[in-house]
Amino acid sequence: MKNILIITPFFAPYSHAAVYRAHRFAKYLPRFGWKPYVLTVDRDFLYFVDSLLLDDLPKDVQIIRARYAPLTFSGFKSLFSKPVNDSRLVKGPAISDLFIEAQKSFKRSLIRNIFYKLNISFFFMPDRYNTWYPFALEKAKKLINNNDIRIIYSTSPPFTSHLIAMRLKEKYNIPWVADFRDPGVERDRIDLEFSFTGLNYKINCAIEQKTIEKADLILTTAESLQDLFFSKYKGIVKNKIIYLGHGADIDILKEVNVELVKKDNKKFTIIYTGEFLPIYNTKLFEFLNIIFERKLFKRENVEVLIIGNIKRNIFLQKEIMQLGLTDVVRLINYLSLKEYFKALLSADATFLPTSFKYRFNIKLAEYLSIKKPIIVFDITDEVQHVLEKSGLGVFISDDPKEGIKTLLNLLEGNNTFKINEDYINKFSSFNRTMELADLLTKLEKGHESD
Numbered sequence: 001m002k003n004i005l006i007i008t009p010f011f012a013p014y015s016h017a018a019v020y021r022a023h024r025f026a027k028y029l030p031r032f033g034w035k036p037y038v039l040t041v042d043r044d045f046l047y048f049v050d051s052l053l054l055d056d057l058p059k060d061v062q063i064i065r066a067r068y069a070p071l072t073f074s075g076f077k078s079l080f081s082k083p084v085n086d087s088r089l090v091k092g093p094a095i096s097d098l099f100i101e102a103q104k105s106f107k108r109s110l111i112r113n114i115f116y117k118l119n120i121s122f123f124f125m126p127d128r129y130n131t132w133y134p135f136a137l138e139k140a141k142k143l144i145n146n147n148d149i150r151i152i153y154s155t156s157p158p159f160t161s162h163l164i165a166m167r168l169k170e171k172y173n174i175p176w177v178a179d180f181r182d183p184g185v186e187r188d189r190i191d192l193e194f195s196f197t198g199l200n201y202k203i204n205c206a207i208e209q210k211t212i213e214k215a216d217l218i219l220t221t222a223e224s225l226q227d228l229f230f231s232k233y234k235g236i237v238k239n240k241i242i243y244l245g246h247g248a249d250i251d252i253l254k255e256v257n258v259e260l261v262k263k264d265n266k267k268f269t270i271i272y273t274g275e276f277l278p279i280y281n282t283k284l285f286e287f288l289n290i291i292f293e294r295k296l297f298k299r300e301n302v303e304v305l306i307i308g309n310i311k312r313n314i315f316l317q318k319e320i321m322q323l324g325l326t327d328v329v330r331l332i333n334y335l336s337l338k339e340y341f342k343a344l345l346s347a348d349a350t351f352l353p354t355s356f357k358y359r360f361n362i363k364l365a366e367y368l369s370i371k372k373p374i375i376v377f378d379i380t381d382e383v384q385h386v387l388e389k390s391g392l393g394v395f396i397s398d399d400p401k402e403g404i405k406t407l408l409n410l411l412e413g414n415n416t417f418k419i420n421e422d423y424i425n426k427f428s429s430f431n432r433t434m435e436l437a438d439l440l441t442k443l444e445k446g447h448e449s450d
Helices: 020-032 073-078 098-104 110-123 130-146 159-172 198-214 223-232 250-259 283-293 314-322 337-346 362-369 381-390 400-411 421-427 429-449
Strands: 002-007 034-041 062-066 149-156 176-180 217-220 241-243 268-273 302-307 329-332 349-354 374-378 393-395
Touching: 002 020, 002 130, 002 159, 020 034, 020 149, 020 429, 034 130, 062 130, 130 159, 149 159, 149 429, 159 176, 159 198, 176 198, 176 429, 217 223, 217 429, 223 241, 223 381, 250 337, 250 429, 268 337, 283 302, 283 349, 283 374, 283 400, 302 337, 314 329, 337 362, 349 362, 362 374, 362 381, 362 421, 374 381, 381 393, 381 421, 393 400, 421 429
Parallel strands: 002 034, 002 149, 034 062, 149 176, 176 217, 217 241, 268 302, 268 349, 302 329, 349 374, 374 393
Antiparallel strands: none
C-alpha cells in the first residue's frame, strides 16, 4: 500500500459533521491501495464522542494525535495533563469550557460576548486550532521521516490544517491535496463563530491564496465553489481545482437497514439533523402551525424531530413554544452514527431549511441516500439542480398560500416521486473515495515524472 497523510482536527471518535468527510475517505482508501495516517487532535472540548466511529475504521488506518490546548479555560487546564495518544481514552466536551458556555444561550452576557469577540478577533488566528499547529507539525515531521508518505491531504476549515500541510510541502516536496469543505474566507454564516474581523480576516485571506498557489491539487465540495476559485484565482489555478462532492456511508446504511425496526406510530415524521442556526428559515414551523389552526390536518398525525446538540439548538425551543408546537416538534440530543441513520430511515421526509452559496452540506448527501422526500425552502441553484435531478425535492415557497398547499399535499400523500437511483448512488462515500483514489494516483505519477 501507498501511504497518505491526512491532516484534520476533526476525526473519530468525535462525532460532528466536520468529521465525516475525512473519516469516510480514511475508511475506504485502503480498498484502493492507500494506507491512511491521520494526524488529528488529542482532545476537543466541543464535540461528543462516538466510540463506534473507531470500530468503523479498518485496521490499516493509523491515527496520530498531537496535543491541542485551545485558548480557553478547559484548554488551559489540559496543559497540566498528559497528551492523549490512545484514541480509546479520548473524552468529550467539558461543561466548564468557556467556548461552549459562550454558545449555550442565544443572548450572550456582555462579558462573554466581549471575551468571545476578543478570541475571534485576536487570539484565534487563523482559527481556534492555532495552538495545535506546533505539536501537529512536529508529529508530522517524525511521521514523514519514518514512513514513505506519498501524498499529503489537508481539509479546511480550519485553515490551520492547510498551514501544517503547507510547511510540510515546503520541507519535503511531497504532493499536497488541499480540500475545501467550506468556501474559505467567503463563508457567509452570520453567526460570530464563523466571522472574521480585521487582522484575522486578512490573515485568512493570505492563507487561502497561498494554499491555492502552493497545493498541487485543490478539492471543493460544491461546483459553485470550484467556479468561485477559478474566477477569483484565474491567474494562479490553471487546471488544478476539482469538484469532489460529499458522500453518504452506504455500508453503514445497509447495516442499519437490516436492523431497522419499523416505527410504532402512524405519524408523518419529518427529520432535520445537525445544528439549527438562528439564521435558518423557520417557515416549516409557521406553516404547520397555520395548517393545524385551520384544521387542515390533524396535529397528532405529524411529528418533527430536530436531532443535534440541544445546547446549540436551544434558541429553537423559544420559537417552538411561541408557535405552540411543543407537542409536534421535538429536540433530540446527539445520537451515535448508527442511531442517527436509524432515525433517518424511519422518517417520511427530511428537511433542509436553508442552503448557502458555494456550499454543499454533507447532510444533503445523507438525505439523498435514504431516498425519501426532501423538504426545502431557501436553496441555491446548485442544490435545486441536485434535488430536481434526484427526483426527491419538495420545493416550498415562502408565500403562505403556495407553501401551505405544497406542504399539505406532502402530508396527505398526494405527491409522486420519480427517483433517479443511478444519480443518487453517485453520492456515496465509496464512489467519492474511488474518485479521490484515482486523483491521488494521477497526482503521484505526475510528481514522479517531474
